[in-house]
Amino acid sequence: MSKAFGFVEYGGPETQEFLDRPVPDPGPGMLLVAVRAAGVNPADWKKRRGLFGTGGELPVVMGTEASGVVLSVGAGVTGFTPGDQVFGIAPAGAFAEHTLLAARTTARKPVGVGFAQAAALPVAGAAAYGGLEQLGLRAGQTLLVLGVSGGVGTAAAQIARARGLRVIGTASGISAAYVRTLGATPVDSKGPVADLVAAAAPEGVDGLLDLVGGDALRAAAPALRAGGRLVSTVDRDGAAALGGGYLAWDPKGTVLAALADLVAAGELDPHVSATYPLAHAAEAMAEIESGHARGKLILEMS
Template sequence: MAKAFGFVDYGGPETQEFLDRPVLEPGPGQLAVAVRAAGVNPVDWKVRRGLLGRERQLPFVMGSEASGVVERIGPGVTGFTPGDEVFGLVAAGAYAEQTLLLAGSSALKPAKVGFDLAATLPVAAATADDAVRDIGLGAGQTLLILGVSGGVGSAAAQIARSRGINVVGTAGDSNRGYVESLGAVQVRYGEGVADRIRAVAPDGVDGILDLIGGEDARAAAVTLADRARLVSTTDPVTAQELGGRFITRSTTPGTLAALAELVAAGELDPNISARYPLAHAAEALALVESGHARGKLVLEVS
């Protein structure tokens, strides 16, 4: 049996508990992995609350991304062998001692990149990379990131800056120093945000990455001339209403390998703000659910 953390019913934190589940055997296109680290993301609590559907079989193990060591490979899998250090998207929950990775959304971990850093890449960094590419700005143009201090925003700011794109990001004033460390200009969110954006970008912005949605997106959109360059990761309805679109995802082994190489080269810092043992998974998830987590949180599995 392997220890895992999940929920037994849809709802709040009271539905979470530790579970014992059998060691999993990989199916076609899967890798059985001994987990070393797992990323903690907002999508995890949204799944538990049933905000992304209620069709999952319960109990359900939480977590979308993990890193670890390959134990066995499933039918049809090539490019991986037992003993490989890997990271990727999971097929059976990441908050666990052992799980299954999707081979088509996994990559070999470079030796220079720790398991903790690798575990942060498949969701937040890969989403950021897809979004920056989807918006399609060039060097010298200005990207506005709504909610820049979170995991996706932090990665997107760094990826955009590495391509010569100027970055403005909304965040609380307490995060000003952190946002500036990403190479971005911080603008306080809330009432009057459009005026504050124009104060640092008098000609408006060339693209918006929306990580918040709702009224925040509507208030900021007036600073963008070409609404087709508004991409949202969180609110497809508002994005479409404003003339933008929801993000197009394409997490491939090549994308993940490229992101890991950026980390190895020191060009991308996942900004892990806290590490928790698996036994403290509830505490880590509560911080992310509060909306006050900076950067990325990671569960480490011994």
């Protein structure tokens, strides 16, 4: 049996508990992995609360992204063998001692990248990478990131800087110093954002990556110069109303490999802000659900 953490019905934290499940069998296109680390994301509590729907069989093992060591591969899998150190998307849940990774959304972990760093990349890193690809900005242009201090924003600011972009990011005032460590100019999200951005970039910004949505997106939109581009990860309708698009997230293996190369080169730090053993998964979930987590939270398996 394999120890895991998940929820037994849709609702609040009281529905979470530890589970014992058989070690999963890798079907076609899948890898069985001994998990070393798993990323914790806001999507985990949103799924538990049923915000993505309540279909499917219960209980549900939580977590979407994991890193670990390949134990066996399913039919049709090429390019991976037992013993490989990998990271990727875990359709069967990542908060577990063993899980399945989809070969299409898995990459090898470089030797110089830790398991915790790798587990922080498939969701937030791939979302940031995808958003920047959609925006298609050129070196020398200016990017505004709404909600830059979270996991996606942390990755987006650094990837953008590596591409030669100037980055302005909104965050609470207490996060200003952190935002500067990302190479971005901080703007207080509690202030008159459009005015503050205009002061930092009088010519306007060329791209807006929205990680907040709603009123914050509408307040910041005037900072986008004529012909600028907007992509949102959270507000499809709001982005469309402003002439922008919604994130087309695709954490395929080639994207994950590119992210890992940036980490290995020192151009991307996933900013793992806290690690918890699997036994303290509930505490990690409470921190991410509070909305005050900075950077990435990671569960580590013994």
